[in-house]
Amino acid sequence: MQQINLPKASALTSPNPVTLVCTPKPDGTTNLATVSWWTYLSFNPSMIAYAMAKTSYSGEMVRGNKKVVLTIPGAAIKDAVMGCGMSTGRDTNKAEKLGIEMQSIPGSDIQIPTHTRVAIHCTLKEYHEVGDHYLYICNVDQVFADENEEALFAWNGYARIATAKQGE
Numbered sequence: 001m002q003q004i005n006l007p008k009a010s011a012l013t014s015p016n017p018v019t020l021v022c023t024p025k026p027d028g029t030t031n032l033a034t035v036s037w038w039t040y041l042s043f044n045p046s047m048i049a050y051a052m053a054k055t056s057y058s059g060e061m062v063r064g065n066k067k068v069v070l071t072i073p074g075a076a077i078k079d080a081v082m083g084c085g086m087s088t089g090r091d092t093n094k095a096e097k098l099g100i101e102m103q104s105i106p107g108s109d110i111q112i113p114t115h116t117r118v119a120i121h122c123t124l125k126e127y128h129e130v131g132d133h134y135l136y137i138c139n140v141d142q143v144f145a146d147e148n149e150e151a152l153f154a155w156n157g158y159a160r161i162a163t164a165k166q167g168e
């Protein structure tokens with residue numbers, strides 16, 4: 001075997017998961033950020049976790065109001081999913097700029113993209129510093145799904161967004 005670094009490993013484990021982290025902004029709109037580093041943690045109780053760079057605007061939002069929806073985006077918005085990972089919501093409404101149609105979900109005032117396969121509505125339980133990221137550990141409040149939406153993945157590390165079939 002060859003010795004490699006962790007970024008190279010993340011390319012070799014492609015496809016990796018991809019989610020759009022939806023957090024509420026003070027103006028009532030939703031900020032959308034592309035995040036690959038998320039995982040299920042526990043089914044009983046239902047818990048998930050994700051890691052975001054300390055500088056991310058999404059992190060600031062969830063540390064402030066504790067509410068977040070992780071969404072698995074559908075194939076129709078694959079270009080926009082890449083776009084949500086290339087800019088910060090600090091000074092931009094990404095949904096508007098990238099033309100992402102939004103919908104409401106029951107029990108939450110956080111809007112999410114219409115083209116969503118799975119939406120996991122969470123409350124932040126705790127967060128921890130992990131190197132250059134914070135790890136956000138969340139209790140899951142509700143989960144919604146639309147099985148007609150085809151899930152997207154991150155390919156070649158984080159260089160390309162495509163469905164499992166498109167990526168082959």
Ligand SMILES: Cc1cc2nc3c(=O)[nH]c(=O)nc-3n(C[C@H](O)[C@H](O)[C@H](O)COP(=O)(O)O)c2cc1C
Nearest residue numbers: 034035036037052053056057058085087088089158
């Ligand atoms: C495919 C892809 C995957 C990404 N995964 C992560 C991730 O897991 N964690 C992270 O902090 N940033 C990740 N990013 C970068 C963030 O999406 C990016 O820093 C974004 O600008 C953060 O937006 P915000 O400042 O509005 O929160 C990823 C970007 C792309 C394109």
